Amino acid sequence: MTIQEKQQEVVEEFSMFDDWMQRYEYMIELGKSLPLIQEKYKIDENLIKGCQSKVWVHAELEGDKLAFTADSDAIITKGIVAILIRVFSDQHPSEIIEADTKFIDEIGLKEHLSPTRANGLVSMVKQLKMYAVAYQTQLN
Amino acid sequence: MSQQTQAKTFEVEKIRKDFPILNRKVNGYPLVYFDNAATSQTPKQVMDAIVDYYSNYNANIHRGVHSLSQEATDKYEEARIKIQKHFNAEKAHEIIFTSGTTHGINLVANGFSSLLEEGDEILVSAMEHHSNIVPWQMLCEKTGAKLKVIPMDLKGELIYSEFEKLVSSKTKLVFLNHVSNALGTVNPIERIIKKAHENAAAVLIDGAQAAPHIKADVQALDVDFYVVSAHKMCGPTGVGVLYGKEEWLEKLPPYQGGGEMIATVSFEKTTYAGLPHKFEAGTPNICGGIAFGAAIDYMNKIGFNEIAAYEHELLVYATQKLKEIEGMKIYGEALDKTAVISFNIEGLHPYDIGTLLDKMGIAVRTGHHCAQPIMDFFKIPGTVRASFSFYNTFSEIDRFIEAVKKAKMMLQ
Numbered sequence: 143m144t145i146q147e148k149q150q151e152v153v154e155e156f157s158m159f160d161d162w163m164q165r166y167e168y169m170i171e172l173g174k175s176l177p178l179i180q181e182k183y184k185i186d187e188n189l190i191k192g193c194q195s196k197v198w199v200h201a202e203l204e205g206d207k208l209a210f211t212a213d214s215d216a217i218i219t220k221g222i223v224a225i226l227i228r229v230f231s232d233q234h235p236s237e238i239i240e241a242d243t244k245f246i247d248e249i250g251l252k253e254h255l256s257p258t259r260a261n262g263l264v265s266m267v268k269q270l271k272m273y274a275v276a277y278q279t280q281l282n
Numbered sequence: 283m284s285q286q287t288q289a290k291t292f293e294v295e296k297i298r299k300d301f302p303i304l305n306r307k308v309n310g311y312p313l314v315y316f317d318n319a320a321t322s323q324t325p326k327q328v329m330d331a332i333v334d335y336y337s338n339y340n341a342n343i344h345r346g347v348h349s350l351s352q353e354a355t356d357k358y359e360e361a362r363i364k365i366q367k368h369f370n371a372e373k374a375h376e377i378i379f380t381s382g383t384t385h386g387i388n389l390v391a392n393g394f395s396s397l398l399e400e401g402d403e404i405l406v407s408a409m410e411h412h413s414n415i416v417p418w419q420m421l422c423e424k425t426g427a428k429l430k431v432i433p434m435d436l437k438g439e440l441i442y443s444e445f446e447k448l449v450s451s452k453t454k455l456v457f458l459n460h461v462s463n464a465l466g467t468v469n470p471i472e473r474i475i476k477k478a479h480e481n482a483a484a485v486l487i488d489g490a491q492a493a494p495h496i497k498a499d500v501q502a503l504d505v506d507f508y509v510v511s512a513h514k515m516c517g518p519t520g521v522g523v524l525y526g527k528e529e530w531l532e533k534l535p536p537y538q539g540g541g542e543m544i545a546t547v548s549f550e551k552t553t554y555a556g557l558p559h560k561f562e563a564g565t566p567n568i569c570g571g572i573a574f575g576a577a578i579d580y581m582n583k584i585g586f587n588e589i590a591a592y593e594h595e596l597l598v599y600a601t602q603k604l605k606e607i608e609g610m611k612i613y614g615e616a617l618d619k620t621a622v623i624s625f626n627i628e629g630l631h632p633y634d635i636g637t638l639l640d641k642m643g644i645a646v647r648t649g650h651h652c653a654q655p656i657m658d659f660f661k662i663p664g665t666v667r668a669s670f671s672f673y674n675t676f677s678e679i680d681r682f683i684e685a686v687k688k689a690k691m692m693l694q
């Protein structure tokens with residue numbers, strides 16, 4: 143599936159919910175299914191700055207595709223990072239660099255997009271893209 | 283009269299009509315504003331003072347010969363006198379307008395940099411806001427003075443006997459808050475000031491969190507410096523005051539250079555203006571100062587004793603209800619505390635709780651509350667902090683408790 147198709151899939155899942163509570167309950171569920179980062183990667187270099195909760199993200203190249211793992215001490219943050227990883231994992235770095243993140247608006251998480259927001263969704267997206275840039279250089 | 287009856291006769295519904303913001307909805311729910319320790323809401327009376335200023339007499343002060351300038355100057359100086367009376371300062375020029383508590387602290391810290399020597403010691407409490415730690419660390423770096431910390435216990439109370447051991451003839455300054463922003467603890471500042479003075483040390487009290495709840499009498503306290511912000515006591519942001527004893531303010535050098543703070547200027551020599559202008563360089567927040575005066579009038583009309591009694595009832599009620607929730611841990615259980623509750627629920631991150639409360643229209647603060655040393659002391663990343671004001675109600679607390687329970691259910 144392309145990033146675009148995965149985003150569409152997430153948007154469709156979220157459109158089934160009538161209210162914020164169901165959306166958040168689902169996010170919490172997603173948080174619980176997050177592909178967890180190995181303990182040895184839970185280091186300061188993998189910590190995303192700008193979050194009130196701690197978020198670690200690790201990226202690894204599998205063939206020519208990037209696989210992300212992550213963890214957070216807050217469950218809602220885990221849910222948010224889980225959605226991002228689901229969309230961006232198993233993609234070519236160039237696809238990740240090019241991808242837009244408009245789907246976040248569409249699933250009703252727009253409020254988390256503000257750069258001053260404490261959970262730093264913007265910082266997370268930036269970090270995932272930074273990894274993609276770094277690995278893209280490696281692939282070249 | 284018992285506190286219970288006092289609380290019942292406290293006309294909170296009438297008071298709430300003065301605060302238009304309390305009518306708004308957030309995320310589809312009526313707003314419950316429990317982040318008062320961060321900033322308080324503004325009553326119509328204060329907004330009216332702001333509109334009046336800009337509608338009728340907006341002008342620069344202390345220098346124009348025209349009528350508007352004179353009116354603005356008179357109102358600004360009237361506000362200074364209101365604030366002087368409120369804190370019972372002996373003289374009006376002991377009240378220095380600042381941009382807020384942080385500015386006041388920095389002004390004093392900067393002034394002391396020319397008075398301290400290597401080997402001098404300054405004492406700070408373990409429960410300070412970052413704004414009352416960082417300026418002193420910078421001062422120590424500059425002067426070679428040593429910063430020592432007065433520890434606290436697990437209830438969130440300062441250990442007075444440890445303070446007695448730390449204070450000595452080397453101590454030149456003692457800095458602490460009157461009330462802790464993260465824990466709500468009311469510190470025994472009278473005893474601390476007395477003991478510090480026995481050792482000839484000066485004392486600065488950060489009154490930012492106390493001022494909305496406790497009317498401090500600076501002469502009775504015999505405090506050397508007391509700093510507050512208007513925006514925590516129903517006034518606007520960007521304005522506050524530093525109270526300083528005249529003898530200290532005379533001793534400290536000016537903080538910033540500019541207009542307003544000079545007597546004469548030539549390229550060879552400038553002489554400084556007298557108090558309070560020596561510390562008020564440039565055009566001040568004129569409207570803010572006047573609105574601060576209006577806020578103090580507003581709060582005094584309700585009455586600080588009445589406010590304290592009612593808020594205490596809210597605190598007791600909310601604490602009791604929160605404690606019924608399984609896994610609840612409250613940080614800061616000092617005997618004497620203001621209406622602030624910092625808490626966590628076992629296994630849950632404060633950020634998650636705060637996010638879900640916000641979705642239910644309830645504003646609380648989450649995080650380390652600019653007091654990381656306190657969080658380190660309790661070995662936690664942060665807390666959820668609910669802080670009440672006199673315009674909050676028991677039914678809002680009920681909604682808050684229900685929302686906390688709901689959030690807990692969703693997160694577990």
